[in-house]
Each structure stands twice: as structure tokens, then as C-alpha cells.
Amino acid sequence: MASAREAASSIARWAINNNLLGALHANMDSQYLDPVAAATFSQEALDILRHRSVSSIVFNEVTATVYVYTDKKVTVKETEMLPKVVLGCSVAYPQGPVDEIGGPVENAQGSAFTMANGPTNTGVYCCGSSISPGNEASAGTLGALVRKSDGSIYGLTNNHVTGGCNHSAIDLPILAPGVFDVAARTIIPFTIGFHSEVLPFVTGTAGNVSINDNTDAALFKISDASWVTSRQGHQYDTPANAVAPAVGMKVQKVGRTTGHTTGTIVGQQLRPIRVQAQSQRNRFQAIITMPNVYVVHGDYRPFSDSGDSGSLVVTNDDSGTNYAVGIIMSGGPDSTAPGGKKTSILPIAPILKGFNVTLVSGHNVT
The missing domain is CATH 2.40.10 (Thrombin, subunit H)
Incomplete structure (x- = not known):
């Protein structure tokens, strides 16, 4: 059986060939897609996904699953006409439009600060x-x-x-x-x-x-x-060290809107995703193409909501030690997630390196 990344790459090549996804410039897709042949979908499947509009492709190596996210919901009847398996990996078709960053803020579900x-x-x-x-x-x-x-x-x-x-x-x-x-x-x-x-x-x-x-x-x-x-918050100290995010990793965060939540990294975006960014104060609005994005689902409710942007995402190893994993960038609809919302996170290590800083732990902790 092929890896989930290979299956996702095969589907992406088919989607690009049929203009369901835009190709990146100058063969940049070779940086993100494995060297596999394009998948073969029926004309019916092409018509359905063109009508529902493919927004992104996410893969999960742990469950050997590929998620083809669409802007509009794929009906049960339409799902029956779409491939369920590609290169031995399961394929699902959740609804999940493009994320938005900097949009309207939701009221905090508890205290907005601690x-x-x-x-x-x-x-x-x-x-x-x-x-x-x-x-x-x-x-x-x-x-x-x-x-x-x-x-x-x-x-x-x-x-x-x-x-x-x-x-x-x-x-x-x-x-x-x-x-x-x-x-x-x-x-x-x-x-x-x-x-x-x-x-x-x-x-x-x-x-x-x-x-x-x-x-x-x-x-x-x-x-x-x-x-x-x-x-x-009142939950735990900021970890001193960071590790790379990994699909299947259990994570938690403390944020301004939803407070302390737990969840799981359920997939990695195969290709850079286009997110809508805005700053009302600065009259700025644009589409940003963001690489290296991971998707998190909350355990029983949304992992985050508007206003949680910037929250530090943390994981815990078998010895009970916490490590920083990433920061929350955005969120958006996801028909497969608890509460109907997914969270998009960015790895923390490249950010720390980019700023040439280290995490502070143990500061004013009693």
C-alpha cells in the first residue's frame, strides 16, 4: 500500500490536471507532491468535485486517510459516486472552505484573560x-x-x-x-x-x-x-523546548476565547493553502499562500475559535514532559470535526529560529 502522502499527491495531480486546484509556478509542486502518477477519477466524480469546489487536500499517515476538502457540502448520493480508496488509502470528502485570519472576534467563552x-x-x-x-x-x-x-x-x-x-x-x-x-x-x-x-x-x-x-x-x-x-493560564507552564508537529499527536492549548482545550493533529495540508488575511485598522485585505500547515480537531468541542489566534500549542510525551509544537494561525468549518470547526496551526520551531529567540519557562511561576 502507498503512503497517505503518495495517495494525496496522486489525487492532487489529478485535481491540478483538471483545473480543480491551481498549479504552483515553475514546477513548485514538485516540492510538495510525491513523484506518483495522477489518480484516475470518473467524469461523474470530476463533475461533482468541480461543482462542490476543492479547497485543499490533507493527509493522515496514521490512519492512511486522505481528506479532499470542498467549499460546498458533498451530498451522500454524490459521495457514492466518488472514489473511496486511492492507492490503498481511504478517501473522505469533508466540507471545509478556505480559512480566514484577522476576521471578526467572538466573545470569550469564559474570562478572556488569567x-x-x-x-x-x-x-x-x-x-x-x-x-x-x-x-x-x-x-x-x-x-x-x-x-x-x-x-x-x-x-x-x-x-x-x-x-x-x-x-x-x-x-x-x-x-x-x-x-x-x-x-x-x-x-x-x-x-x-x-x-x-x-x-x-x-x-x-x-x-x-x-x-x-x-x-x-x-x-x-x-x-x-x-x-x-x-x-x-492556570494549566501549565510554557515548555522550555519544542518538537515538530506530527499527525496523531495529542495536543492542548490555552487561548483567549475557548480557554484550555485538548485535541489531536489529524492531518497535514499537502500543499500551501490560500488563507484570507485582513487588518481592519490598516485597511488591508489579501490572500496569503501559507505552507507547512497542520490541522487539529478538538477532542469533543472545537479546539479553537476566533480570538484564539496566537495560542501556543503544546504536546506531552510519555514521561510527562511538555513540549511546544506550534501556534494557532486560523480556523474554519470542517464537517468531520467536533463542533464543526478545524484549527490550522504552524510549527513553532521555524518561528523561534526566524526570530532567533528561545522559549521562556519558569518565569514568575510560583
Whole structure:
């Protein structure tokens, strides 16, 4: 039996040949697709998938399954006319349109932030809590604290959360909680830090621009390290080390909207996906082609929702040690996921390397 990646590559080559998926420029698909022949689908299957519109292809080596995501739902009757097995691997056809980043924020399902006791019995602001640029009525999540070689501490989140999709001014104040979450009879919002830098993503079609380094990450310099803790809410401390994401891996996160959730990495996007990115404050809207994306399903409810962007995704090994895996980039509909929503995450290690920073663990943890 072929691998799930080979089966997914075979289906993708057929989809590209039939204009169901756009080809990447200058044979770039050879970077993502295994060298296998294109699958053979019937004319009926072609008509169905053209009508339902293929959005992406995800593969899972653990279950030997390929997921062909569509924009519009494939009916039960139509599913009967679509291939169930390709190269010995199962094929499913869930509904799951293109993800969106930077869209409207949902109300938090509990508290949008967590305060913990610091070493001097003063309140410290936890990772997994609400933040936003000081000039924008939005909210995302402080994923982790990180340290540069000079010892200075920064907050890590998404470019689209505090970086304004490449447009935030350097030294722009970052507020905690985020402006969207400011409310009466709760903590007074404070300047947790100042925007420092992003790993910029580029817009445009592959070939016109290089999409290989696209990611979604930003740093802001922490105003006062005594005000923050590396704790992820009341759940656990930020791990000191990172590992690569893997399909089948059990994961968890603490986020501004849905709090502490658990889930499983159920697949890897075969090819770079096109996500809709926007920053209302900066009047920016574009399609970003994002490589190296993994899909997470929650265990019994959505793993994340709007406002959880930037959350640090963590796994636990057999010895009970936690490791950082990735950060949440976005989410979207998924007819096979609990709660009908999937989460898209990006690996954390390339982000840490890109910023030349290390994870902060044990900071103001009592």
C-alpha cells in the first residue's frame, strides 16, 4: 500500500490536471507532491468535485486517510459516486472552505484573560490571555514569552494579531487585555509591551513572490517582566523546548476565547493553502499562500475559535514532559470535526529560529 502522502499527491495531480486546484509556478509542486502518477477519477466524480469546489487536500499517515476538502457540502448520493480508496488509502470528502485570519472576534467563552499570583503575591498576566494593538478594537492571544540573546523578554503571537498584517508601527503599544475585552469592574487595561517585529508574509501568486517562508508571527517587547508570567493560564507552564508537529499527536492549548482545550493533529495540508488575511485598522485585505500547515480537531468541542489566534500549542510525551509544537494561525468549518470547526496551526520551531529567540519557562511561576 502507498503512503497517505503518495495517495494525496496522486489525487492532487489529478485535481491540478483538471483545473480543480491551481498549479504552483515553475514546477513548485514538485516540492510538495510525491513523484506518483495522477489518480484516475470518473467524469461523474470530476463533475461533482468541480461543482462542490476543492479547497485543499490533507493527509493522515496514521490512519492512511486522505481528506479532499470542498467549499460546498458533498451530498451522500454524490459521495457514492466518488472514489473511496486511492492507492490503498481511504478517501473522505469533508466540507471545509478556505480559512480566514484577522476576521471578526467572538466573545470569550469564559474570562478572556488569567491573572496568577507572582513571587511577591502581586498579580501577573498569564500567557493564553487577551491582547491587541492599542489602536484597534480587536483581541487575540499572547502565545508565549520568548527571550533574545541579550536577555530581553518578548511576547510571541501572530502577525495578524499585533503586527497589523505587516503594518503595525514599530513601538506601537500592545494592550492587555485586548481593546475588544476591556470592560467595567475588571482589570484596568495596561500596556503589556510595544510592537517590535514580524516574520513578514508576502501577498501574491507563487512565481511573482516567494511563498516558501510565509508564516504568521510577531513579537512585542514586554514593558516590565515583573508584570507577566510564562504560565499558560492556570494549566501549565510554557515548555522550555519544542518538537515538530506530527499527525496523531495529542495536543492542548490555552487561548483567549475557548480557554484550555485538548485535541489531536489529524492531518497535514499537502500543499500551501490560500488563507484570507485582513487588518481592519490598516485597511488591508489579501490572500496569503501559507505552507507547512497542520490541522487539529478538538477532542469533543472545537479546539479553537476566533480570538484564539496566537495560542501556543503544546504536546506531552510519555514521561510527562511538555513540549511546544506550534501556534494557532486560523480556523474554519470542517464537517468531520467536533463542533464543526478545524484549527490550522504552524510549527513553532521555524518561528523561534526566524526570530532567533528561545522559549521562556519558569518565569514568575510560583
